């Protein structure tokens with residue numbers, strides 16, 4: 001084989017090797033990123049399940065924007081700015097150890113000196129800046145929360161904000177946090193790169209100084225040149241690797257707030273009592289609905305919201321026989337919706353209990369209990385989807401029963417509107433929170449949703465308040481048709497809305513806790529008497 005051919009083969013082999021190395025690099029990078037993103041997906045889901053499994057009361061304490069940020073932004077930040085750099089650091093550390101080991105074989109003292117010097121230098125600067133890094137991390141945590149919270153508040157409440165011409169104050173609140181983000185984020189790369197900026201002149205100056213000292217001592221410079229060459233080569237190979245490792249640790253340090261946010265959520269959810277039992281593993285079973293024959297019995301029920309000293313309900317006793325209706329009236333703020341939330345198993349009573357026949361309502365059976373309840377709240381929550389999806393709420397699209405939809409919509413007096421007045425009938429999109437519907441239409445869709453699953457117990461919390469007199473009369477007629485067939489609890493401000501109910505409970509606002517509440521003349525008795533009247 002002549003020289004030219006040998007050269008050609010060698011060249012081709014070298015190019016092939018380079019291509020292979022590039023391919024491995026690309027594959028390695030893809031696998032690493034894929035692994036990290038799969039981990040992020042797993043973490044997001046797990047975190048979301050944990051959050052959703054928390055008791056309803058917890059959601060009254062925390063803004064949903066902050067929870068959304070945890071699931072979306074903090075997990076992304078944790079994986080991209082902590083987890084991936086940690087993975088990289090392992091690889092980087094291996095390279096550094098290999099370089100030092102190679103150098104050790106060539107020149108042990110120089111290897112030890114370089115390793116020791118660099119370690120001391122980087123550790124020193126890392127420690128020196130630790131306070132600043134913590135501060136930046138803390139400020140970024142607050143600013144991140146603030147931007148999410150205020151953006152959500154501004155865009156979620158756009159109607160009243162426009163009407164009250166309050167755009168600027170709301171944008172101003174957002175701007176404060178956004179400004180903090182802009183102020184503290186640029187420090188992240190600065191802290192990461194400070195040692196690099198310093199070490200280059202330091203290292204070069206050190207080499208020059210070594211040469212000058214040798215020259216001053218009259219040593220032969222050419223004798224130390226090989227050593228200096230080894231030092232320069234070590235520095236040339238080692239420095240970028242050490243610098244990258246340092247940069248990654250610094251990035252981790254300034255993003256620790258994301259880890260805090262994710263970790264805190266797991267800590268809260270880890271506490272057994274903080275989880276909705278039955279979904280404590282983060283999965284939500286769908287047990288068959290609870291069957292009951294006789295009555296819902298409320299025994300000495302008391303409830304006080306967490307963090308408040310004043311009970312909203314105290315010593316309440318009540319029997320709601322199956323297939324009867326109970327009307328609840330009372331002045332605003334007296335606890336009607338709270339009582340309903342207790343009956344729905346959303347709050348845990350502070351005292352007393354609720355029995356379904358003889359079974360106390362509790363963590364073990366509340367999902368089964370809710371399976372048989374149709375509930376129409378004061379504010380109907382509509383998803384940005386079709387009318388069909390909103391009525392069948394939570395039923396997968398393919399499993400939606402068209403007959404059940406029509407039956408429920410008919411009873412809620414909304415069938416004609418859906419089928420004759422909307423552009424594409426059941427497939428019409430309602431817009432974010434149902435903005436394309438009137439208040440009355442939203443309420444009737446809410447009622448249809450409650451009736452879709454043919455509940456055993458129908459709870460209407462001011463369900464007809466947004467309807468005009470004629471429509472309310474129509475809806476009430478439909479509801480009255482259910483009298484005697486299912487159990488109903490009807491909350492209303494207007495007494496005439498509940499006049500056809502079998503029993504009526506008049507609730508009153510409780511006074512201060514120190515005053516003995518509900519003696520024989522208070523709401524309990526009114527309730528008992530009104531129930532026993534029927």
Ligand SMILES: Nc1ncnc2c1ncn2[C@@H]1O[C@H](COP(=O)(O)OP(=O)(O)OP(=O)(O)O)[C@@H](O)[C@H]1O
Pocket residue numbers: 060305306308312330331332333334335336337338339
């Ligand atoms: N999450 C909460 N934390 C603390 N207190 C609360 C909470 N929710 C409601 N309250 C208080 O509990 C009391 C009862 O509220 P609830 O909503 O049950 O009244 P309501 O009778 O349904 O009123 P309305 O007729 O106006 O709907 C009120 O004084 C209210 O301020």
